[in-house]
Amino acid sequence: MSTPDHVLVVDDDPDIRTLVGRLLEKNGFRVSKVADGKGLRQLLEKSQPDLIVLDLMLPDEDGLVLCRNLRSRSNIPVIILSARGEDMDRIIGLEMGADDYLGKPFHPRELLARVKSVLRRARSLPGDTQEEDANTTYRFGGWVLDVPTRQLYSPKSKKIFLSGGEFSLLRVFLNHPNRVLSRDQLLDFSHGREIEPFDRTIDMQVSRLRRRLGDDPKKPSLIKTVRSSGYVLAVRVERGGDQHHDTDDSSPVD
Amino acid sequence: MTGGLEKIVVRIDADLAEIAPGYLENRRKDLEQMPQALASGDFNLLRTLGHRMKGSGAGYGFDAISEIGRAIEEAAKRDDPSGVEYGVAELAAYLERLEVVYG
Numbered sequence: 001m002s003t004p005d006h007v008l009v010v011d012d013d014p015d016i017r018t019l020v021g022r023l024l025e026k027n028g029f030r031v032s033k034v035a036d037g038k039g040l041r042q043l044l045e046k047s048q049p050d051l052i053v054l055d056l057m058l059p060d061e062d063g064l065v066l067c068r069n070l071r072s073r074s075n076i077p078v079i080i081l082s083a084r085g086e087d088m089d090r091i092i093g094l095e096m097g098a099d100d101y102l103g104k105p106f107h108p109r110e111l112l113a114r115v116k117s118v119l120r121r122a123r124s125l126p127g128d129t130q131e132e133d134a135n136t137t138y139r140f141g142g143w144v145l146d147v148p149t150r151q152l153y154s155p156k157s158k159k160i161f162l163s164g165g166e167f168s169l170l171r172v173f174l175n176h177p178n179r180v181l182s183r184d185q186l187l188d189f190s191h192g193r194e195i196e197p198f199d200r201t202i203d204m205q206v207s208r209l210r211r212r213l214g215d216d217p218k219k220p221s222l223i224k225t226v227r228s229s230g231y232v233l234a235v236r237v238e239r240g241g242d243q244h245h246d247t248d249d250s251s252p253v254d
Numbered sequence: 255m256t257g258g259l260e261k262i263v264v265r266i267d268a269d270l271a272e273i274a275p276g277y278l279e280n281r282r283k284d285l286e287q288m289p290q291a292l293a294s295g296d297f298n299l300l301r302t303l304g305h306r307m308k309g310s311g312a313g314y315g316f317d318a319i320s321e322i323g324r325a326i327e328e329a330a331k332r333d334d335p336s337g338v339e340y341g342v343a344e345l346a347a348y349l350e351r352l353e354v355v356y357g
Contacts, residue, residue: 015277015310022273057305083309105312105320108267 004030005119008049010040011081012059020053020081023108024115037061049076051119053111054098056082056089064096071097071164072150077118081106097164138174139238141222143213145170152212166209173223173233182230206231261353266315271356277314281307281349288342292335300330300338318348
């Protein structure tokens, strides 16, 4: 018999914890519930959930910051469940590395469907290229991406800020250099994580990544558009071990 | 007092039969807490209570509680005691007339 998936619910409202907990338990999940960021940290010290349902408005910490911290050190899928339903909150949540976002009030069955979908996406790929390169440093066109620290360095050794989505996308390109990747493949290879499953959003992510890399959007030299097909990272990529850089700052390029 | 008013019948998922009564009981506690918060001018607490109602009501199948919660939260953000009072009265009337059917 397989072990049930373990979902951690982080919400300061006890009625929401009860509702989500009941819903998931009735559908075969094991559920842990905590009320704040401190509880989340304590739980993560002793166990590794398969998925986290995270409220944004917690009494002790901003859920968006928690989400970003989570993403920087783990691959646990995160679904944000929040009454902060503004479009900008949704966008920032996804950019901070959340896998999905559902506004409150919500229909319990919709949350259940999203939990299943996110878990399915997280497990859908044969082999885990993202795990394989977890200790890798990539060098391409004078640039360096150090995967363990998630740091990108320009040819002048300047540290360049990357959002979670941009990091994920760049990693996919570096794993598949000189190969045309469709938008669907970009989504799949990135585990659907940090990239919304809409073509236009992937285009926007590519556009932002080009800016980070100082690539001219009208005549890109690194990430090229292949009409009707997708994108290709057109540069030689070397994989190596540890890379040490003395860095100055972490200013965004743009 | 409300004996002459029609019941509001709400049908909700049978899966929620064990937890819905507790949820409604918590809203009755809100009804006791909110007038006290109003009296002491604690609009932060009122905003939080309204916000939680807004976020949870429809999930339990009580869409009206989400709507009332939204109104209370907005009124509390404006430091508007009469708006909050109106919301509290709406909630009291709704709970009074509510009849839940599971299935």
